[in-house]
Amino acid sequence: MTWDFAVRMTDIAIIVATFFGPIFAVRTQRKLDEEKALRTAKEKVFNMLMATRATWLAPGRVEALNSIPIVFYGQDRGLVAINQAWRDLLHLFEHANSPQWQGEAKAWEAERLKLDTALLRAIGSYLGFEFPELDIKTLHYFPVGLGDRISDEEAIRRGLAAILAGKSPLPVMNVVPDPIFNELAALRASLAKVLDGAQPLSVRLEEDGVSDAAVPKPAPDSR
Incomplete structure (x- = not known):
C-alpha cells in the first residue's frame, strides 16, 4: 500500500489547526489585551503628570508618581531611563529639608522643575510623544x-x-x-x-420725700 505524503501532511495540518488553533487564538488575544491595558495604564499616568505639571502638589500627581515603579516596570532601555529619572526626582523630595537646601527655596524649585521635566520627557519619548523641554516647562495654563x-x-x-x-x-x-x-x-x-479705695462711692439717701446725696460738701465758712 502506498501513502500520499502530501495528503497526510495536509490532514495533519488540519487536525493541528482544528485542535490547537482556538488555543493559540485565545492566548494571542489575551496577550494583546494585556499589552493594551498596560499601554492604557502608562498613558493614564503620563496624562496625569502632564495635566498637573503646574500644580505639583496635586493629589492626583502624587498618586501618578507613586505608580511609576509598577506601571513602568521592566528592563527595557526606555523603562530603565524612566525609573532612573523617577528615582532622581524622589531623592530630591526626600532631601528637601536637608542642610543642603536650607534657605535655598528657589534653587530647590529650579532643580525640581529640571528633574520633573526630564521625567516627563523620558515617559513621553517611551510612549511616542516628543515634547521640547521648553514646552513642558512653560506651556501650561495656571x-x-x-x-x-x-x-x-x-x-x-x-x-x-x-x-x-x-x-x-x-x-x-x-x-x-x-x-x-x-x-x-x-x-x-x-x-x-x-x-481699691482710691475713689469714694456716692450714696443718695431719701427720707420723707427729701433726698440728700452723701457726697463730699464744702466745709462751712468759719470766718
Whole structure:
C-alpha cells in the first residue's frame, strides 16, 4: 500500500489547526489585551503628570508618581531611563529639608522643575510623544486666581492646625460699637478705683420725700 505524503501532511495540518488553533487564538488575544491595558495604564499616568505639571502638589500627581515603579516596570532601555529619572526626582523630595537646601527655596524649585521635566520627557519619548523641554516647562495654563485660592487654602490649613494644636491663640475681634465700649471701659475703671479705695462711692439717701446725696460738701465758712 502506498501513502500520499502530501495528503497526510495536509490532514495533519488540519487536525493541528482544528485542535490547537482556538488555543493559540485565545492566548494571542489575551496577550494583546494585556499589552493594551498596560499601554492604557502608562498613558493614564503620563496624562496625569502632564495635566498637573503646574500644580505639583496635586493629589492626583502624587498618586501618578507613586505608580511609576509598577506601571513602568521592566528592563527595557526606555523603562530603565524612566525609573532612573523617577528615582532622581524622589531623592530630591526626600532631601528637601536637608542642610543642603536650607534657605535655598528657589534653587530647590529650579532643580525640581529640571528633574520633573526630564521625567516627563523620558515617559513621553517611551510612549511616542516628543515634547521640547521648553514646552513642558512653560506651556501650561495656571490662572492667577487658582494660585491665590491655593495660597489661601494653605494659609487657612496651617492657621487652623496651629490653633487646634495650641500653638497659636484664636484671634477675637471686638464687635462692640466704640461709644458703648468706651462707656464700659470708663465704668470698669471707676469701679476698680472704688474697690481699691482710691475713689469714694456716692450714696443718695431719701427720707420723707427729701433726698440728700452723701457726697463730699464744702466745709462751712468759719470766718
